[in-house]
Amino acid sequence: MSTANGTPPLLEVLRLRKHFPLRGGVLQRIHAWVRAVDDVSFDVYPAETLGIVGESGCGKSTLARLILRLIEPDAGTVRFAGEDVRGASPPRMKRLRRDMQLVFQDPYASLNPRLTIEDAVAFSLLVHGTPRVEARERARAMLGRVGLDPRLYGRRYAHELSGGQRQRVNIARALVLDPRLLVLDEPVSALDKSVQAQVLNLLQELKAERALTYVFISHDLNVIEYVSGRVLVMYLGEVVETGTADALARSPKHPYTQALFASAPSLDPDRRMERPPLAGDPPNPIDPPSGCRFRTRCAFAMPRCAEAPPALRQVGATHEVACYLYEAEAAVAP
Amino acid sequence: MAITTARPDELAARVTAPMSYWRTVAWRLARDPATLVAGAVLVLIVLSAVLAPWLAPYDPNAGSIRLRLAPVGAPAHLLGTDEQGRDMLSRLLWGGRMTLVAALTPVVIGFVLGTGLGVLAGYVGGLTNTLVMRTMDIFYAFPAVLLAIAISGALGPGLPNTLISLSIVFVPRVVRVAESATVQVKSLEYIAAARASGAGVRAIVRHHLLANVLGPILVFASTQVSLSIILAAGLSFLGLGVTPPAAEWGLMLNTLRQSIYVNAVVPALPGLAIFVTSMAFNLLSDGLRDAMEIRA
Numbered sequence: 135m136s137t138a139n140g141t142p143p144l145l146e147v148l149r150l151r152k153h154f155p156l157r158g159g160v161l162q163r164i165h166a167w168v169r170a171v172d173d174v175s176f177d178v179y180p181a182e183t184l185g186i187v188g189e190s191g192c193g194k195s196t197l198a199r200l201i202l203r204l205i206e207p208d209a210g211t212v213r214f215a216g217e218d219v220r221g222a223s224p225p226r227m228k229r230l231r232r233d234m235q236l237v238f239q240d241p242y243a244s245l246n247p248r249l250t251i252e253d254a255v256a257f258s259l260l261v262h263g264t265p266r267v268e269a270r271e272r273a274r275a276m277l278g279r280v281g282l283d284p285r286l287y288g289r290r291y292a293h294e295l296s297g298g299q300r301q302r303v304n305i306a307r308a309l310v311l312d313p314r315l316l317v318l319d320e321p322v323s324a325l326d327k328s329v330q331a332q333v334l335n336l337l338q339e340l341k342a343e344r345a346l347t348y349v350f351i352s353h354d355l356n357v358i359e360y361v362s363g364r365v366l367v368m369y370l371g372e373v374v375e376t377g378t379a380d381a382l383a384r385s386p387k388h389p390y391t392q393a394l395f396a397s398a399p400s401l402d403p404d405r406r407m408e409r410p411p412l413a414g415d416p417p418n419p420i421d422p423p424s425g426c427r428f429r430t431r432c433a434f435a436m437p438r439c440a441e442a443p444p445a446l447r448q449v450g451a452t453h454e455v456a457c458y459l460y461e462a463e464a465a466v467a468p
Numbered sequence: 469m470a471i472t473t474a475r476p477d478e479l480a481a482r483v484t485a486p487m488s489y490w491r492t493v494a495w496r497l498a499r500d501p502a503t504l505v506a507g508a509v510l511v512l513i514v515l516s517a518v519l520a521p522w523l524a525p526y527d528p529n530a531g532s533i534r535l536r537l538a539p540v541g542a543p544a545h546l547l548g549t550d551e552q553g554r555d556m557l558s559r560l561l562w563g564g565r566m567t568l569v570a571a572l573t574p575v576v577i578g579f580v581l582g583t584g585l586g587v588l589a590g591y592v593g594g595l596t597n598t599l600v601m602r603t604m605d606i607f608y609a610f611p612a613v614l615l616a617i618a619i620s621g622a623l624g625p626g627l628p629n630t631l632i633s634l635s636i637v638f639v640p641r642v643v644r645v646a647e648s649a650t651v652q653v654k655s656l657e658y659i660a661a662a663r664a665s666g667a668g669v670r671a672i673v674r675h676h677l678l679a680n681v682l683g684p685i686l687v688f689a690s691t692q693v694s695l696s697i698i699l700a701a702g703l704s705f706l707g708l709g710v711t712p713p714a715a716e717w718g719l720m721l722n723t724l725r726q727s728i729y730v731n732a733v734v735p736a737l738p739g740l741a742i743f744v745t746s747m748a749f750n751l752l753s754d755g756l757r758d759a760m761e762i763r764a
Contacts, residue, residue: 199660202664204660204663204664227666228666229666231664231665231666232666235664235665236660236661236664238657238660238661239657240657243656243657243658244656244657244658244661245658246658246662246675246676246679246680247680248489248679248680249675249676249679254658257662257665257667257675258665258666258667261662261665261666261667261668261671262665262666291489304661307661307665311665
């Protein structure tokens, strides 16, 4: 599926699926399903950053929670370093949780208002049996590493900190367990542009320093391009295109990816609005369109797009796209 | 009471060493005049109830036929005497004891049991939630007064039965508040973060959930104290609560009510005591609610 450079993937996600039931009425009968994540597969290799991009509501956050088994998938497998995460026994799961951590999107809701940030970071260590004094010491060191002087901030509560500072606490809390994989669910979306850059640079430094592997989820293409080596484009719970960040930026194949790049604000005047940006809202994931889910907003939709969903097809060495436009090798990019 | 202002050096100390949450709450409470007055009144009431055996000038149950319904300010009887010639001051002091026990115990029981059940229902969800909450709804469907009267009526008069019936009134109310607070907190990301770090249910509930739901539940429970005082007194008034000749404010109100045409002031005294006490609890819980709010 991706760079076959010999090393086994750190994280393998295979045909992962999660549909949420919608219940209603007195008897709480299920009357519809939200197809949040539908047959998503990808691999993440050690030390790389896989970016996952898509509009809000396309299942990115659900995917993050599925990977970490915060919610149980309906089908599919997640393997971490070859080990099946879904089938892990509770003690084994607890061990696995040290190796894969999550940084949350909302810097306000993700910190317990009743804990000092030092205690919030130390909590993860205490859970894994680190003695109290040592846990506090390590938490303080970690806070210092993410740019929050523990002498100034350690005893403060989350509501006394700014959004950027809180996100640093979140990062410290995730990293204090020394994970190998960090899933970042829109880690900078709630922050100002200037603070975003600081936090992104901090994440890049930490990654190099601790040999981390990132799964970086964002709706912001500029952010994704900046941090990712490889990018996965999601639309309504499905993967529509994968490739290196460079390849995607240079020649996006899927009409949705093209629209995403066209609508991303760019500083390069030549790249602005070459194509009409995406019109309308994404269709309701409760009842997605038949066949290709993007066809209702696609400028190139053909009759067959409604019949069956296109499969991911190789269009370059590390570039795959799920679109009928590229079925023939000779297909000309629109 | 002097209003203290922080000196600059105190302020500097505060900036470098932020206060713990409960110290902040206490600091805010101490700065709210209405709460301070209510608190002072309550301290007086509680002290007078606790110290009743030493403060009361007479035996609360010893009457004198010749000294019935003496007016307020009568010689040797500061607050007059009741319809059996018993000293009103002594009876009010002893009655406060009984009323406070009858009113506070059910709220404490309601707080403990209600929090337990509510957190369980809210955190576990699913069938457990349905079972617990629908059962509570059955009790909740009746007005508080009616439910208390019905249960007391079925159990019979007496203090223990009053406590049981009032507890049954308050448990479902606290459960509802605890459940909704739990459901709300449970969905926040810091709970998911705790799960992601490998914490078990017990650690999450103890360190992350309870710390954040106890505040709102405590505030709600404190608002219920005044209702409980009135219900406890009401049950005694109806003859379903504390049995005569024990002194209890509601019961005193009942036995004195026919005397209102002879002496209007003395029968009003237990009512006034009930009013002042429940008012003070209400003001205190308002202050508590404001002080416990987390301000950014």
